[in-house]
Amino acid sequence: METRETALRGQYGGVAGRDQRAHHRPAVLHLVVVRRDSSGYQYVHSRLDGDGTWRVAVPLDRSATYHAFADFESGAGDLFTLGVEVTVPGAAGYRPLPEPATEADTDGCSITLDGYLVAGEGAQLTFSVHRDGRSVADLQPHLAAFGHLMTLRGGDLSHPYMRRDGEPGDGVPRPGPEITFRAIRPTGGAYRLRLDVRYGDQMRVAEFAAVEPADLDPRRAA
Known part of the structure; x- marks a missing residue:
């Protein structure tokens, strides 16, 4: 410590x-x-x-x-x-980024990602939470929201600011199954995305990665 x-x-x-x-x-x-x-x-x-x-x-x-x-x-x-x-000090043993994906499984929940980042432009990322094939609509607040997203670029750890609408209790965001974030002018590069959600009194952590921002959405790959 x-x-x-x-x-x-x-x-x-x-x-x-x-x-x-x-x-x-x-x-x-x-x-x-x-x-x-x-x-x-x-x-x-x-x-x-x-x-x-x-x-x-x-x-x-x-x-x-x-x-x-x-x-x-x-x-x-x-x-x-x-x-x-x-x-x-010591041998670090760094981990490479995982392969790009739009779905992650965490503690019995399946979380899918829809959306993509575009360098220099605003972007919207929407995550959907499911369990046993059913939509999860009773997420619990975590850090004054129904989900917390950290987006880090590989190498320099630059992170675009991710804006979300409203707070739990004000009637704007719903407690699932969808959680939406808006990125403010991201830059190009490889990103690691970490989404934290709270469900059933337990934290669930899902990680996603993109070799290039457009790879967050396979429909953009060409």
Whole structure:
């Protein structure tokens, strides 16, 4: 277990603290840690001290170079992502991206992906959740949504911002079977997609990959 201390500072040198908002509420700041190959994903809960410093204990139990990045929104509504690398010495043994696919099985659930990313353009990705051949329409909230999607580009771990409509309880998103995200101007490259959903009081994790953004939709391959 290693403890890392992170301070976020605003445009004019002030500490980014209570006037900052996370992209997805109710958390105030989203901190994600992944290995350089985009595997070993961890969503980490950080703690804000009174002086505006965020502190977090991150278990880095395997040799590798890790990338930690924080997504947050300023009081003025501007979106920011800050990142830092942490190295644990030793042989890393990185994992390659899996083969491109539009379906994944996880703990008895089948999750399918419809949609594709286009470099430099907006895009919509829709995931459908099924169990035993039936649609799942009673997903449970997770991180103020019925699903949390992390999209990471291989190599530099760039991640397009994924926007979703509404929050559980406001009547906009439904608790399944479909979960829709909108990507804001993704760039080209190979991506690893990780979708977290909560169903039956259990977290289900599905991973997808694309060698090129268009490969997310086999109808685009030619």
